[in-house]
Amino acid sequence: xxxxxxxxxxxxxxxxxxxxxxxxxxxxxxxxxxxxxxxxxxxxxxxxxxxxxxxxxxxxxxxxxxxxxxxxxxxxxxxxxxxxxxxxxxxxxxxxxxxxxxxxxxxxxxxxxxxxxxxxxxxxxxxxxxxxxxxxxxxxxxxxxxxxxxxxxxxxxxxxxxxxxxxxxxxxxxxxxxxxxxxxxxxxxxxxxxxxxxxxxxxxxxxxxxxxxxxxxxxxxxxxxxxxxxxxxxxxxxxxxxxxxxxxxxxxxxxxxxxxxxxxxxxxxxxxxxxxxxxxxxxxxxxxxxxxxxxxxxxxxxxxxxxxxxxxxx
Numbered sequence: 426x427x428x429x430x431x432x433x434x435x436x437x438x439x440x441x442x443x444x445x446x447x448x449x450x451x452x453x454x455x456x457x458x459x460x461x462x463x464x465x466x467x468x469x470x471x472x473x474x475x476x477x478x479x480x481x482x483x484x485x486x487x488x489x490x491x492x493x494x495x496x497x498x499x500x501x502x503x504x505x506x507x508x509x510x511x512x513x514x515x516x517x518x519x520x521x522x523x524x525x526x527x528x529x530x531x532x533x534x535x536x537x538x539x540x541x542x543x544x545x546x547x548x549x550x551x552x553x554x555x556x557x558x559x560x561x562x563x564x565x566x567x568x569x570x571x572x573x574x575x576x577x578x579x580x581x582x583x584x585x586x587x588x589x590x591x592x593x594x595x596x597x598x599x600x601x602x603x604x605x606x607x608x609x610x611x612x613x614x615x616x617x618x619x620x621x622x623x624x625x626x627x628x629x630x631x632x633x634x635x636x637x638x639x640x641x642x643x644x645x646x647x648x649x650x651x652x653x654x655x656x657x658x659x660x661x662x663x664x665x666x667x668x669x670x671x672x673x674x675x676x677x678x679x680x681x682x683x684x685x686x687x688x689x690x691x692x693x694x695x696x697x698x699x700x701x702x703x704x705x706x707x708x709x710x711x712x713x714x715x716x717x718x719x720x721x722x723x724x725x726x727x728x729x730x731x732x733x734x735x736x737x738x739x
């Protein structure tokens with residue numbers, strides 16, 4: 426059953442620009458209840474914007490957002506307020522995600538004060554319990570963000586997202602600011618918390634290895650467009666852009682790395698073509714049809730969707 430449904434979603438930050446450029450462009454996507462959906466793509470392709478649109482932290486230009494069967498597209502700030510506790514976000518960059526003048530107690534206490542009527546003692550217990558669940562202890566409540574490591578701040582960010590017991594969490598580059606050892610612990614924590622709290626995640630990441638480890642399905646984004654959805658990232662990419670992303674992933678063993686990989690045309694511009702395939706300027710397989718008609722985003726095999734005229738021929 427779908428928890429999130431996104432239909433024909435667009436976002437343009439400069440409505441008077443000519444031609445109109447959308448940071449999110451005609452996105453159709455579902456997120457099933459209880460799954461972890463990965464979202465990958467280059468920096469600036471619109472991944473974080475899509476995550477914020479789903480949570481109504483940004484307002485869509487057009488299209489619709491459905492959360493648990495309810496259309497929330499037109500909900501005002503006040504109308505969204507009671508729904509906020511059901512959907513939260515772990516923000517990108519643990520060093521910028523907190524108010525530097527707040528202790529972790531103040532950071533966790535703020536959402537509790539906004540939504541709960543419990544006593545101060547009960548709120549203290551809730552915060553201490555949540556910190557233990559994310560691998561910290563209550564002594565961290567008195568610490569400021571600069572007094573914690575990147576991994577500790579990230580755990581604090583996860584605790585803040587979970588403190589209201591939401592159903593859906595957008596994890597925006599949740600492991601980008603930590604080293605390899607801490608990254609594995611954070612991924613294990615996210616999986617454990619998902620099972621404990623029956624959570625649904627949108628897991629936004631540049632890290633293909635992290636996506637491969639924890640995600641049930643993976644959506645691939647290029648210049649605001651979803652170009653492929655894979656039921657398993659190892660199931661064999663069909664779109665040339667997805668193939669390029671996977672080819673760019675460095676093997677763990679340095680001896681297996683290659684310097685002569687040809688992924689896509691690097692000297693072409695990144696602007697969105699006025700018509701045709703969004704990837705045509707950089708694709709190694711572009712043909713006249715790609716420049717004339719936008720490919721349909723359609724199911725190629727069971728649960729595997731792609732938008733490419735010739736993906737079956739590569």
